Amino acid sequence: MLGLPKGEVYLIPWTNEWVTxxxxxxxxxxxxxxxxxxxxxxxxxxAVKNLSAKPIIDIAIELNEYQLGKQCVQGLKRLGYEYKGTDILPDRYYFSKGEPRTHQIHMFQTGNHYLIKQLAFRDYLIKDNEALNEYQTLKETLSRKHQTDKITYSHEKTEFINIIMEKLGFN
Incomplete structure (x- = not known):
């Protein structure tokens, strides 16, 4: 139930196996x-019950100090992760596992605003069924429309995410 091949975008229904x-x-x-x-x-x-997702487990690792991420590279490689660097996404170390990709790690310093926003958005969807259903519908539509374009799929979710973040007091 895990693994998204390069160049593909599709969703599968939420499963408790992801929690495990x-x-x-x-x-x-x-x-x-x-x-x-x-x-x-x-x-x-x-991480959001009842929300369909690309079959990749997203993990955020929180570090006391950002530079400690360099000391984590070898250990994560031993677990099968490939280090992708700090230039893929802002303010984080990024790792992926598997081909097709089954897991990805975003490694942040504690207090990082991207981490805080990720957790706040996740928690909002967990608590608000209306927002969850809206997001589910949007994701289904976009995944059908952009089956081979991950960047556009992600980009077109941004407006919805920004509206939620504004409700939560993030600008």
Missing amino acids: EFRNESEKIKSELDELVLAVHHIGST
Whole structure:
């Protein structure tokens, strides 16, 4: 039930297996990285019950200091992750696992505004069924429209996400 081939965009219905997979992977990460990690968070759509998602487990690792991310690279490689650098997405170390990709890690310094926004958006969808249903419909429409264009698929979700973030007090 996990794995999204390069160049494809499709959703599958939410499954409790994603929660189990996150927990298992989180334990491996904590065991491997030990005191370097403050927290490991399940983020993205697989973290939101009843929301269809691309079959990739999104993980946020919270570090006390940003530069500690460099010390995590070898440990995550031992767990099968490929280090993609700090230039893919802003203010984070980025890792992916598998081909097709099954997991991705976004590694942030604690207090990072991107991490805070990720957690706030996730939590809002968990609590607000109307927003969850709206987002589900949008994602289904966009995944059918952009089956081979991940960038456009993601970009076209931005307006919805920004409206929610404004409601939450983020600008």
